[in-house]
Amino acid sequence: MLLFRNIFAGLGLLLLATSAWSAPNLRPVRVGLPHVIMDRQYILVEEWRLYLQAKLHRPVEFVIRRKDSDTMDQLRLENLDFAWISDYPYLRLKRQQPYIRLVAVPLYQGKPYFRSYLIVPAADDQTTSISQLKGMVFAYVDPYSTGGYVHPRHELWMAGEDPRRHFSKTFFTWSNRTVIEAVAQGLADGGAVDGFVWDSLAKTRPDLTGQTRVFANSTEYGVAPFIANRAVSGGDFRAMRRALLGMAKDPEASQLLTRLNLDGFVPGKAKLYEYLAKMLRDMDEE
Amino acid sequence: MKTFFDLSFRYKIPLWGSLLIVTTALAVSASLMLLDYDDLKQDLLISSSNLGRTLAKTLFSPLQQDDVWRVSEIVNAPLKRASGDNALQPEAILVVDKTMQVVVSTSPRAIPMLVGLRQLSSEYAALAAKIEEIHGDDSLIIDLPDSSRLYVVTPIADEGSFLGTLIIEYSRDMLLPRFYSAAWRGGLMGLLVLAVLLPINWYWGSRMSRPLVLLANRMGAIDSRGAAALQPEMYAYQDELGQLFDAYRRMIVEQERKEALERQMVQSERLAAVGRLAAGMAHEINNPLGGMLTAIDTLKSFGETDPRTAKTIALIERGLTQIGDTVGGLLVEARMKSRYLEPQDIEDVRSLVVPLARKKTLRVDWSASLAQPLPLQASLVRQILINLLLNAIHAADSRGRVACSVEFDAGILRMTVENDGKLLTEEQMTHLFEPFSPLSEDGHGLGLWMTYQIVQQLGGAISVDLHDGHMRFSVTLPSGTNT
Incomplete structure (x- = not known):
C-alpha cells in the first residue's frame, strides 16, 4: 500500500508540474546517477525524478550507469547536464575539465563526509586490520570508488x-x-564499501549485513558531490541547487531523503576532497 | 496349496481373478514407474546439457575480462530459483580455468576460488583427469563410480579460444523425491483400479460359479434322496454349462424312468408269483374239496340221518362251499369261451352302474367311442369294467364324480375309470392288486386281484396313476385286430 501511496503522490506532483510548464517542448534535463548509491531503489529514484521535475518546471531524465567511468564519459560528451558522481571521478574530471561546477553535496549524519568500511564474513572474528588479509581474496567496488577502492589500498600502502x-x-x-x-x-x-551504503542496508536488509562484520573504518572523506556540466546555464544551475537544498524543508522530499539515508544537501566546497587528493598523491595515482 | 485347489469355485474363481488383477496392476504400475524414472533421467540429461551450454556461452565474456563477480552472479542464478518446484536443480556449479584452478564456485566457503580442483578431494581429482581427456566443446555427463553426484561438464570456449570449464553438479538423490511422488501417484491409480475391478471380479466370479455349485450339490444329492430337478430358468444360456444342465436334466429323466420300470417289474413279478401260488393252492384244494362235496351229497341222498347229524352235515357243506367259492375267486380262469365284445356291451355296463351312482348322487362322465365288435371276450371285458366302476363309485365322495372312457385305437382297447375320492397312499398302491386287499372294507378283497388276473391273461396291462388330482385306473387290452 505504501508503494501505491507513493505512486499517487508522485502522480500528484507530476500534475502540478505539468500545469507549471508553460512551454511543452522544453529540452529535458538529463541527470546522471551513480549505480553505487542508487542500486535497485527504482521506486525511490522515480519519486525523486518527479520531485525535481516539479521543482525545475521541466522534464527530468535520470541516467543510471553501472560504472562511474561511463558517467564520466557521458559528462565529457555533454550527454548529461548534471550528475551525482563519486568523489574520485569528480577530482579527476575537475582536473581535466575545470568548468565542472559543484552544485551541492549531501549531508550524511549531519556532515558532508563518508567513511569507508572494511568488512569480512561474520564467521571471521579474528581479522582486525587489512594487513591480516594477506594472500586472501578481496572485493572492491569500482576503481573510481574512494571508500571501495582508494581508501583500502591507501591503508595497505x-x-x-x-x-x-x-x-x-x-x-x-x-x-x-x-x-x-x-x-x-x-x-x-574481505571487502571495502562506503560506510553510508552498509549503514543504509543494515536498516533495510539486516539479514545481509548480518553476515558480514565491519572490522575497521576510515578517516572521513568528502561525500559524493552533485555536479553541473559546462553547458548548464546559470539559471538552471541555480534552480537545481535550490531544488536540492530545499529538499530537507519539503515534506515530500524529506521523506525521500530519509529513505536515501541522507539529511539533506548543502553547497559543497572543494576542500572537502583534499583528503582523497592526498591519498592519491601518496600512492602516486593522481 | 492342496487346500487351495480343493476350495469351492465360489471362492476359487474370484480368488484367481483377484490374483490376476492384482498382478496386472502391480506389473503395469511398476513398468510405468520405471518408465517415469527413465524419463526423469532423460529430463536431467537434456535440461542439464542445455543449462551447461547456456551458462558456458554467457560466461565466456566475463571470464575473458576476469570479472569474477559477474561470473559468480551468472553461476548463482540457476541456484536461486525457488526450491521445491524444480527437482532438477543443480547442487553446485563450479568454474575452473585452463589449469583446473577454481575461478568461482557457488559454495565459496567449501570450494574457495584459486584452489586447484585436484587438491579438493580425490573425487574432484578424478573429475579433473576426466575433464582433461575431453575434446570438443559440447556438454558431457561424467558419471564417476562410487560418487553420489553426476557432473555435467561444458568447456567455456568461443571460436577455438578455450578459457576454462563449467562444472554443474547434480545429486543422484534429487531424482528420488520426484520418483517417489510419481510412484505415489501410480500406486494411487493402481489402488483405484483395484477398487473398481476387484468388486466387479468378485461379482462375476460368484455369478459364474453359482450354477456350477448348484449342479455339484444336486449331483451330490442323487445317491441319498433321489435327484432333484433343475429348473431351466436356473441357467438359461446355451454355453457348455447350459449343455451340462441339459445333460443333467436328461439324466434325471432317464433315471426316473428306469426306477419306475424297475418298480413295475418287481410288482408284476410278485403278483405273478402270488398268482402261481394261488392257482396251485386252488387246484390242490379244489380236488379234495370236490371229493368231499360229492361225499356229502352221497351222504345226504342215502341213509337216514338223525337231525343232529343232518345239521352237522349241512354245516360242513356250507363251510366247504364257502371254501370252494373263495378258492374259485382266487383261481381266475379266463379261458372260458364267450362271444366277442360289441359296443352294446359297454352300454349295458353303463345302464348297470348308473343307478348305483345315482344312489350316491354322483355325476358320471361317460365317453365310449367303440364303433364295431372287437375280438375280445365280451364277458371278461364287462367284468373288468364293472369291477373298476364299482370300486370307483364306492371310493368317490358323496356328490362327487366318476368318469369312464372306452376307446379303441391301433388295435388296443383302452379303458380308464376315474373318481374324485380319497387318494391312495404309496403303500396302498404297492399292494393294490394283491388278493385279500386291506382296502376292501366290505368285500373279500378279491375284486382288483381278479381284474388284474383277467387283464394279465388277456395279455393286457393295468395301472393306477394320478390324473388331475384324481385316482385313475387304466386298462389296455390288445384286441388282435387292427381294423
Missing part, C-alpha cells in the same frame, strides 16, 4: 604493503551492495 600484491586475488563488483553480498557469501574473504 601506509602499512608498507604493495596493494597490488597483498591479496592473492581482487575483483570489482561495481556496486557497494554487491561487495557486501560477495563477502556475505564467502566469495571474497
